[in-house]
Amino acid sequence: MTHADVLAKLQERFHILAKTDFRGELTLEVPLAEIETLCQVCKQELGFSFLLDVSSVDNFGEEPRFEMVYELYSLEQKLHLRLKTKVSEDHLEVPTVSTIWPTADWHEREVYDMMGIRFSGHPDLRRIIMWEGYPFFPLRKDFPLEGKPSEMPDVAFSDTAPLAGGPFVTSPTDSGTKDREPRARRLD
Amino acid sequence: MVQTAPAAYDSKVEGNVIISRLDACINWMRKNSLWPMPMGLACCAIEMMATACSRFDIARFGAEVMRFSPRQSDVMIVAGTVTYKMALAVKRIYDQMPEPKWVIAMGACASSGGMYRSYAVLQGIDHLLPVDIYISGCPPRPEALLEGLMKLQHKIDRERALADQKKELMEVL
Numbered sequence: 001m002t003h004a005d006v007l008a009k010l011q012e013r014f015h016i017l018a019k020t021d022f023r024g025e026l027t028l029e030v031p032l033a034e035i036e037t038l039c040q041v042c043k044q045e046l047g048f049s050f051l052l053d054v055s056s057v058d059n060f061g062e063e064p065r066f067e068m069v070y071e072l073y074s075l076e077q078k079l080h081l082r083l084k085t086k087v088s089e090d091h092l093e094v095p096t097v098s099t100i101w102p103t104a105d106w107h108e109r110e111v112y113d114m115m116g117i118r119f120s121g122h123p124d125l126r127r128i129i130m131w132e133g134y135p136f137f138p139l140r141k142d143f144p145l146e147g148k149p150s151e152m153p154d155v156a157f158s159d160t161a162p163l164a165g166g167p168f169v170t171s172p173t174d175s176g177t178k179d180r181e182p183r184a185r186r187l188d
Numbered sequence: 189m190v191q192t193a194p195a196a197y198d199s200k201v202e203g204n205v206i207i208s209r210l211d212a213c214i215n216w217m218r219k220n221s222l223w224p225m226p227m228g229l230a231c232c233a234i235e236m237m238a239t240a241c242s243r244f245d246i247a248r249f250g251a252e253v254m255r256f257s258p259r260q261s262d263v264m265i266v267a268g269t270v271t272y273k274m275a276l277a278v279k280r281i282y283d284q285m286p287e288p289k290w291v292i293a294m295g296a297c298a299s300s301g302g303m304y305r306s307y308a309v310l311q312g313i314d315h316l317l318p319v320d321i322y323i324s325g326c327p328p329r330p331e332a333l334l335e336g337l338m339k340l341q342h343k344i345d346r347e348r349a350l351a352d353q354k355k356e357l358m359e360v361l
Binding site: 145159160 | 272273275276301303304305306307308309311326
């Protein structure tokens with residue numbers, strides 16, 4: 001089976017909004033309403049038994065703002081497939097795929113933790129990296145790098161980090177560690 | 189025949205008795221048996237493990253007994269990046285250590301947050317704990333940790349153990 005076969009089979013039953021072929025990687029964009037059944041078909045009928053990754057993108061300023069990305073792989077046919085679906089900020093609810101691939105459990109918890117996208121039907125939707133009760137979603141584009149102060153007695157707290165005029169970044173150079181090491185630099 | 193000579197001139201213990209200040213004795217015992225509480229949180233912990241191994245051998249300074257129970261340890265070596273989520277756990281473990289206790293902030297992250305100027309990282313463990321020794325480096329080499337340990341020993345050597353830490357006992361006496 002090739003990418004063309006996969007595409008043909010999926011196009012019979014689903015609305016493929018966009019398709020990109022970049023360096024041998026096929027990316028399909030599908031409507032949010034179809035993503036759950038499409039994933040089910042991919043696993044059970046097309047043999048994509050391995051979910052490589054689940055991630056999300058914040059296209060700040062666009063509408064719909066968020067985007068979910070699923071990386072699928074078929075170990076038998078050595079075939080990769082990427083699925084994307086747009087999620088509106090007004091309705092941040094995506095059906096879980098952890099019932100299809102159990103590995104999606106923690107991936108979706110991370111997406112929820114960092115972006116604030118909720119997953120309906122998820123068995124245990126808690127924060128995975130930040131602590132329970134942290135009021136912000138730090139990977140969103142409108143969240144400042146230095147953070148925002150928060151208070152949660154006996155669990156955790158946070159303060160803004162002193163940025164000293166710019167984010168702490170390394171700069172690639174051959175001149176030595178003194179010039180290379182992370183310092184406050186403006187990104188212009 | 190049982191020998192019953194008093195402990196005095198020409199007795200068996202002569203030459204084995206040393207007279208010193210109690211402070212000096214207490215400090216000498218404390219500084220040469222510093223049991224560390226290894227708070228290994230990031231890559232600094234790897235260097236701390238190397239310090240404990242045979243090439244650098246922290247046992248030469250009496251600090252080889254890494255205790256993973258705070259109740260049995262004297263010095264907390266905070267080795268690594270302290271995130272906000274971990275910070276209160278570190279504080280809690282420090283609170284469980286018996287007095288007298290000391291803290292070594294090992295490496296740039298534990299001392300100041302290091303290169304992690306971000307929403308998730310505590311900008312130096314001294315926001316929470318009283319730090320005795322800061323060790324620079326990212327991560328510091330084992331020699332630097334040993335140097336920090338020797339500095340701490342030197343600091344302990346100058347403490348007034350009885351006057352400062354045994355106030356109630358001194359009042360009774």
